Amino acid sequence: MSITARAEVIAAPKISVTFPGLTKQGIPHTDLQVQEIVTRQSWPNNLAKEGGCRKPQFHPMFLEEAYNKCRDICAEYAKTFYLGTLLMTEERQKAIWAIYVWCRRTDELVDGPNADYMNSGVLERWEERLHDIFDGRPYDMLDAALSDTVFNFPLDIKPFRDMIEGMRMDTRKSRYKNFQELYLYCYYVAGTVGLMSVPVMGIAPESSVSAHSIYNAALYLGIGNQLTNILRDVGEDASRERVYLPQDELAQFGLCDKDVFSRKVTDEWREFMKEQITRARFYFNLAEEGASQLDKDSRWPVWSSLLLYRKILDAIEDNDYDNLTKRAYVGRTKKLLMLPLAYTRALSKPGFSFH
Numbered sequence: 001m002s003i004t005a006r007a008e009v010i011a012a013p014k015i016s017v018t019f020p021g022l023t024k025q026g027i028p029h030t031d032l033q034v035q036e037i038v039t040r041q042s043w044p045n046n047l048a049k050e051g052g053c054r055k056p057q058f059h060p061m062f063l064e065e066a067y068n069k070c071r072d073i074c075a076e077y078a079k080t081f082y083l084g085t086l087l088m089t090e091e092r093q094k095a096i097w098a099i100y101v102w103c104r105r106t107d108e109l110v111d112g113p114n115a116d117y118m119n120s121g122v123l124e125r126w127e128e129r130l131h132d133i134f135d136g137r138p139y140d141m142l143d144a145a146l147s148d149t150v151f152n153f154p155l156d157i158k159p160f161r162d163m164i165e166g167m168r169m170d171t172r173k174s175r176y177k178n179f180q181e182l183y184l185y186c187y188y189v190a191g192t193v194g195l196m197s198v199p200v201m202g203i204a205p206e207s208s209v210s211a212h213s214i215y216n217a218a219l220y221l222g223i224g225n226q227l228t229n230i231l232r233d234v235g236e237d238a239s240r241e242r243v244y245l246p247q248d249e250l251a252q253f254g255l256c257d258k259d260v261f262s263r264k265v266t267d268e269w270r271e272f273m274k275e276q277i278t279r280a281r282f283y284f285n286l287a288e289e290g291a292s293q294l295d296k297d298s299r300w301p302v303w304s305s306l307l308l309y310r311k312i313l314d315a316i317e318d319n320d321y322d323n324l325t326k327r328a329y330v331g332r333t334k335k336l337l338m339l340p341l342a343y344t345r346a347l348s349k350p351g352f353s354f355h
């Protein structure tokens with residue numbers, strides 16, 4: 001059965017929305033883009049090389065220092081994820097650290113301490129720098145690590161540009177009319193991470209499913225993570241006057257922004273949250289199938305990310321759906337127990353259940 005067909009079966013949404021990216025009624029833009037990227041990945045070279053650029057020749061010690069800096073940032077911001085990367089081959093872990101740092105810096109432009117200085121010029125300049133990275137002309141040391149990475153792996157610039165587009169969207173918009181709008185935002189800021197990661201993590205040689213479906217699964221893991229991140233942070237985002245929830249679905253449960261800002265956990269809120277959690281789990285389930293298709297050395301960090309983020313949904317339930325005054329947290333013990341489980345999952349061979 002194809003992943004698309006299965007998604008339609010599972011969806012049976014109580015909320016009357018489609019799951020874009022999977023169906024023609026959705027956002028074909030996103031799906032087309034996956035198609036385009038997969039096609040490019042199958043070329044022997046990436047776009048930068050095709051444009052005639054040669055691999056930049058950095059001094060090996062400079063590169064080592066650049067990657068070490070990326071490693072340190074990754075270890076500081078995402079400890080568990082960093083542990084997961086340690087099981088990857090050296091080339092892959094360096095590449096993932098460099099991508100992580102670029103994503104983190106992009107996110108910090110809008111979320112970080114200098115966010116007050118954010119304007120369209122800042123993002124334009126950041127995008128120019130991105131092109132320079134892909135052309136082998138990095139601006140600083142952290143950019144140099146990514147520049148080296150894009151010449152070592154068949155990375156496409158499109159998901160990187162799309163992430164910047166997501167930051168633009170975030171600066172312009174603080175409400176989402178429906179799930180379709182929210183899905184696009186989630187694709188931009190997190191689905192893109194999945195698309196960036198697959199060429200580095202590699203597909204298992206024994207996998208017989210299409211590359212297209214694996215890229216889709218990676219995109220869905222990003223969507224699941226971002227939806228979870230949003231549900232965990234509703235209260236925190238409300239303090240910044242932001243509501244990353246579909247307005248039409250709030251209304252279906254008799255809710256509106258005022259209820260979010262009042263921070264009262266009512267039965268309506270609980271019912272609404274149950275539906276949102278179901279949807280996030282739906283995307284995690286889709287991603288699971290792809291995680292087993294990755295190269296065996298890359299599966300552990302992916303399973304860790306999937307299981308950790310999924311646990312945050314359980315923690316929201318354990319808080320009786322109070323994500324307005326509390327931040328769902330997965331305790332250290334639970335988190336550590338999850339690592340061997342992720343490892344066991346990572347040992348499972350690619351299945352042949354979808355194409």
Ligand SMILES: CC(C)=CCC/C(C)=C/CC/C(C)=C/CC/C(C)=C/[C@@H]1[C@@H](COP(=O)(O)OP(=O)(O)O)[C@]1(C)CC/C=C(\C)CC/C=C(\C)CCC=C(C)C
Pocket residue numbers: 081096099100103104107111189190191193194195197198214215217218219221222225226229287288290291294301302305
């Ligand atoms: C192996 C692995 C997990 C690789 C991904 C590493 C990577 C490059 C991560 C970058 C993450 C990042 C900094 C993104 C910027 C935008 C952002 C902040 C998105 C949110 C991440 C959570 O971060 P955090 O909780 O720290 O955010 P705040 O503190 O609230 O700012 C997101 C929720 C997105 C995370 C999305 C992913 C990690 C995508 C995972 C998908 C894959 C790795 C593909 C796996 C492949 C298959 C086939 C399933």
Ligand SMILES: Nc1ncnc2c1ncn2[C@@H]1O[C@H](COP(=O)(O)OP(=O)(O)OP(=O)(O)O)[C@@H](O)[C@H]1O
Pocket residue numbers: 076077078079080081082308312328329330331332335
């Ligand atoms: N125990 C947790 N409960 C809820 N969310 C978490 C937890 N641990 C991490 N996260 C979220 O997942 C993201 C990445 O996870 P990771 O475990 O790699 O980071 P971390 O450095 O271990 O996080 P933390 O410093 O919060 O323990 C974090 O940035 C955070 O937003």
Ligand SMILES: [Mn+2]
Pocket residue numbers: 107111
């Ligand atoms: Mn953020």
